[in-house]
Amino acid sequence: MKIVILAGGLGTRLSEYTKTIPKPMIKVKGKPLIYHIMKTYAKYGFKDFYIALGYKGHVIKNFFKKNSFNWNINLIDTGRKTMTGGRLKRLTKYLKNQTFMMTYGDGLSNVNIKKLINFHKKSKKMVTLTAVRPPARFGALKLKGNSITYFKEKSKVDEGWINGGFFVIEPEFLNYIKNDKTFLEKEPLEKVCRKKTLAAFKHDGFWQCVDTKRDLEKLKKTLK
Numbered sequence: 001m002k003i004v005i006l007a008g009g010l011g012t013r014l015s016e017y018t019k020t021i022p023k024p025m026i027k028v029k030g031k032p033l034i035y036h037i038m039k040t041y042a043k044y045g046f047k048d049f050y051i052a053l054g055y056k057g058h059v060i061k062n063f064f065k066k067n068s069f070n071w072n073i074n075l076i077d078t079g080r081k082t083m084t085g086g087r088l089k090r091l092t093k094y095l096k097n098q099t100f101m102m103t104y105g106d107g108l109s110n111v112n113i114k115k116l117i118n119f120h121k122k123s124k125k126m127v128t129l130t131a132v133r134p135p136a137r138f139g140a141l142k143l144k145g146n147s148i149t150y151f152k153e154k155s156k157v158d159e160g161w162i163n164g165g166f167f168v169i170e171p172e173f174l175n176y177i178k179n180d181k182t183f184l185e186k187e188p189l190e191k192v193c194r195k196k197t198l199a200a201f202k203h204d205g206f207w208q209c210v211d212t213k214r215d216l217e218k219l220k221k222t223l224k
Helices: 012-018 033-043 057-066 084-089 113-123 171-176 187-194 213-222
Strands: 002-007 048-053 072-077 100-104 107-109 127-132 140-144 147-152 167-169 198-203 207-209
Touching (some): 002 033, 002 084, 012 213, 033 048, 033 113, 057 072, 113 127, 113 198, 127 187, 171 187, 187 198
Parallel strands (some): 002 100
Antiparallel strands (some): 127 167
16 A cells, blocks of 8 residues: 655744755654654555655655665655645556555654554545544643633643544545645545545554644654
8 A cells, every 4th residue: 555645845833944954854863754654654564655745855855865765765746835635636646546545744653554544444434534632732721700610730631632644545535635725634624524434543642743843852752
């Protein structure tokens, strides 16, 4: 099964790093984020990668030119200003009308890829995303007037579930993406949700995205 990694965004909230490199190339434990993501898939025997490049894509190309891995790596320019949905749409011809996987180039997890795929097959849905609980940042309060009726220090359980990436997708989903300006997370996924063909694979284990410097520092401490 092919794996698409979206690796072309600007990463503006980490501008101290992304002025010179794209976000997936930020190093953690001496290796770029994208390498750690690919290693997760490779661990389960999935090594056929299609990396959607955009902003400073040449940096990613140079990394894979200088380092050899026992993986099939396809580096595809998908435009500097293309949105997430548009990047995926541009890879249609490479996906050969088959079920494929997709994730973002800035989120790491120890999700069990084989269990994720099995879940997707059983669900018979068009798209399965990995639902994760965001790392808790704040304590939770509930108020009645000026009185606090509920107080709990930082807890993931209070945060609900969010889209953690690590998708399994049927090829017909690509028809829901209009053009380069389409955000994957807006119309396409919202439409599939309304049609009741979007499934959530709940993952309670490790997950960390890198949106801010704080996220990055946390990842550096937790990644084994």
